[in-house]
Amino acid sequence: MAVARTTMKRKARKVATPDTETRAKTRAKTRGGEANVERILDAALSVFAMDGFAGARIDAIADLAGLSKPNLLYYFRTKQDLYLAVLKRTLDMWLVPLARIEPQSDPRAALTDYITTKLEYARDHPKASRLFAIEVMRGAPVLGQVLQDDLKQQVDGKVTLLRRWMAQGRLPRRDPHHLIFMIWATTQHYADFSTQVEAITGRTLDHPAFFTAARQSILDAVLGPAQE
Amino acid sequence: MAVARTTMKRKARKVATPDTETRAKTRAKTRGGEANVERILDAALSVFAMDGFAGARIDAIADLAGLSKPNLLYYFRTKQDLYLAVLKRTLDMWLVPLARIEPQSDPRAALTDYITTKLEYARDHPKASRLFAIEVMRGAPVLGQVLQDDLKQQVDGKVTLLRRWMAQGRLPRRDPHHLIFMIWATTQHYADFSTQVEAITGRTLDHPAFFTAARQSILDAVLGPAQE
DNA sequence: AATGAATCTGACCAGATGGTCAAATCTTGC
């Protein structure tokens, strides 16, 4: 109800006012200010990842980006818009490494590479990982459709491939779905629960030896003992 | 600043007003209304687990518990108090199963039991799992100390035990810390990311065959192939 | 240097939200 009224008001006020996307394109064609968008998205990632959507304060994001609140709202008309933009931007990066597992790959090498890359992501982009975690834990109100379409599609393909490799004896037999979940769970755990990991071990993935040990542990679990 | 003023005000107003804990005990000594506390805690778990601390609305919790907002505030004076209470209550349950891994246990049986129990928890108490995830991902502002003290203590003990078992050849050699993290990560993944899991597989742990497959997959990963 | 568009700002607002309070109602022990 409130939403409807706001929307109407917005449409009625100025027909010429471009929506967020249009404005972004226009700006891109003309000149700078893109730097601002980047800074806003970075700031938004930090704040959303820490406080969740509801907890995030637009002021906090603006401050972190070095802008006034109205100025931020100039680039992203609503908090929702901004949240969506951050999510989209991060999602692309997130889906890339899975695609590198291909039929012509060597199975063990491909999984080793995938696990290593995912763990590097967890180390280098923990905020992105947390953002997804928060979104999915909320029931994925925004990403829901993407999960059911794009992601499912991708995973289905890899599952088929993994199954074939296992049938050929090139990988230990496991349920491929659960195998993938295991890789996601273990790698992202180091990003999402870094507080806990650090409380217990005193280390994070930034510590090289710790990273290596974590990686090896996951490899052992997924691929079985070194030479199976 | 604001906090300080609030506190002062509260203290000044009525010296006789008992804090939340005291009141709880008093009530307990006299009669019912404990049922209310239970209902409130249940409702709070649901709402906090879904929306996080900042996103949770006190009204929503009150509604879910079937009470008016002021009435809820009668039992828990602030949102913080309530959050803390829910967290405490859930934490106890959460730490129990780890303690069952004892020196006199059979190593493989003990880990099998632990994994199974954790997975059952993930199935039966997904909200509790999410609550912890949210808290830890925020940097554990409330549980931080508990993690560094109690939890670390417990884990250190189990790590030593696991190391001994491995030295005796009764378990495959793995870094014990990472082994424990792997168990936590994989089991809780099914609770915290159930939306994603369901989007991809169409199943949840409630489906018996799916539960068994998940369990077996984790067991294989942690314990190595059936007869190592 | 003038012009029009893009960018930025301070002041402001409406609604939501955590929390208060005085008074009403219910229980219990006597």
Added chain:
DNA sequence: GCAAGATTTGACCATCTGGTCAGATTCATT
């Protein structure tokens, strides 16, 4: 059945927050 305490409620408030707006400032182009 009644006093005292426990519980519940409706009305209320101060503050916070997302978002608006009219106008100022900057910028690219001519």
